[in-house]
Amino acid sequence: MYQYDDIDQRIVEERVAQFRDQTRRFLAGQISEDDFRPLRLQNGLYIQRHAPMLRVAIPYGVLASRQLRKLAHIARTYDRGVGHFSTRQNIQFNWPQLEQVPNILAELATVQMHAIQTSGNCVRNTTTDHFAGVAADELIDPRVYCELIRQWSTFHPEFAFLPRKFKIAVNGAIADRAATWVHDIGLHAVRNESGDIGFRVIVGGGLGRTPMIGVVVREYLPWKHLLTYLEAILRVYNRYGRRDNKHKARIKILVKAMTPERFQREVETEWGRLKDGENTLVEEEVTRIEARMVRPDYAVLSPEQPAVLREALQADRAFRHWHERNVQAHKVPGYAAVVLSLKATGRAPGDATAEQMEAVAALADRYGFGEIRVSHEQNLILPDIPQADLPALYAQVKALGFATPNIGLLTNIISCPGGDFCSLANARSIPVAQAIQARFDDLARLEDIGALDLNISGCMNACGHHHVGHIGILGVDKHGAEYYQISIGGNQAPARLGKVIGPSLGSEAVPDAIEALISVYLDERLHAEERFVEVVERLGIEPFRESVYAQSEPEALYA
């Protein structure tokens, strides 16, 4: 992770002072509600159903153990002892007091953290592959570029008040683990014929009300032009994006309205003016950021599987399951990356208590190099664990409740906080997630079903990424009652949007519907390796649809 220098630190501290002053004046009636709203939003503070909600930035999902301890402390001191990890690799606190928020920000600043631009119509937290620096298929470490973008976008004077929020994702590997096709801007590291690093630039993807897959506006952008090119895109968007209707204000709508070809021409014209200007990156800056990234000091370990691991795998079936599902390969011999599942049955997906956060921080210190990742699938990751330590680590992770061996399986549900917390939601998500997890709470069955992404959003803003779930569930409000629309065939990478199978269902009918989808899949698959999403691709949605609605009671439907 990036270590601040004195200037980075000062900027964050000045932000705390600014927000403390703004909050004081708001509470004293000197700033109106209307004026305070955009100001607090740019500090991640929403006014929610029960209380304000504070969203804290976890830049590109990387945390040091001392930072996670600080988050635990904040959860315990200012909240009800729980934090919610979001699909934007951030953490949300649902019960802080407005008066206390400046103090929370001050606490965060002591560990080089902030809530800057985690909300509002500005450039949000840049996200990336949660296995950055660990994955074997990596061309570059995307975190260096994420940090460059973080600094460039922090308090960017021209782009603080865009038509709508703006999300950038960077992927540095062959496989896209950063959902770059469904971001306002997606960046893929690529090498040109001479071996130089650059980016494929994708614009205008997004989920939400009008889901779209992005379009490539540039196949190869040399890395040193990254910031000037981003400025050109943002300037075209800032000037021409719609501001009269917030549902049509995202850049994807502009790209579509202009046509990708014309949008690209506008960007290239603008870039022609900015190219080679002062914002052009230089090698020394990339090196400087690299040098400030704390890297694990890996030991030289044997590439052979350690005996202690081999024995544990033979002796302990539960450990073997966990190892298969939740332990990922590492590019450094002898190490592994461990996914801690925040998706135990009965728990709100993505939630962790203060005690759990502290325990994870302790595990990261003891077995790893004091680093933790947050994945956009709302799990935590210990990225650098010696394989010989896996059995001992497993026992402790299990005691914490984070060892559910369901990574990549149906119960690893992505879910937004939904109507239980969020004032935008049309329906609750957490109880639906819990009901599905309870229905499929059988490991052998989950393993038999195999790879399946099930994503739930409580409204069309799609924080739960339902469009790109193999099964997507969207909460809708029908005359004050909660209903759920089911889609199938979505995929994260390569990005594909799911198709709605039919009328919405009442919440009690959802687990049955999922059951029906799964039984069609199990009947129709050609072999055990053919995944659910592949069967949907092959057969289309019709057989699935028939099965779901054949068994539904008519009153459970809402056409």
Added chain:
Amino acid sequence: MPELIRNRRVESDSYEKVESLDGVSDIADIIVSPTTLAAQYRILEGRTGRLGVWMETSDAPETIAAYLAQLDLVVVYFPAFADGRGHSIARLLREQYHFEGEIRAAGDVFKETLFYLSRCGFDAFVLRPGEALEDALAGFETFSEAYQASVERPSPLFRRRLMGKIGSEPLS
């Protein structure tokens, strides 16, 4: 005369916004619409008083580019402070058209908005009614540093760091 903030000082404003040139004194400092500017450019050019143009955030700087050499002032009116189009207008005027006259923010302008606006090239600010001008001056000082290249500081932080102009002691 009404007051405004100019170059980080409270000053009085001599300009007057006029709808037409009828009966306007030759020496008066006036602000006209882009339409008047284009239609009556010959007359405006020959006047003694200073000349400004009034832009909405929806107006494009390209439309006044041809007249910039004769303009002393461009006013950008913000219907709401979160209408960020005005920020791009100022940057384009400064960086692309090299306009060196006054660029003035008017409308929904107050202390919290000054930092971003000034970095985009605004150097004058007519605050909305009820705002204390002297108090608002602190808005320029909220942050002592910024990462990006801007009109105020054309070199981004990373270049200034490398040139050794500013210290960068590592933090533990």
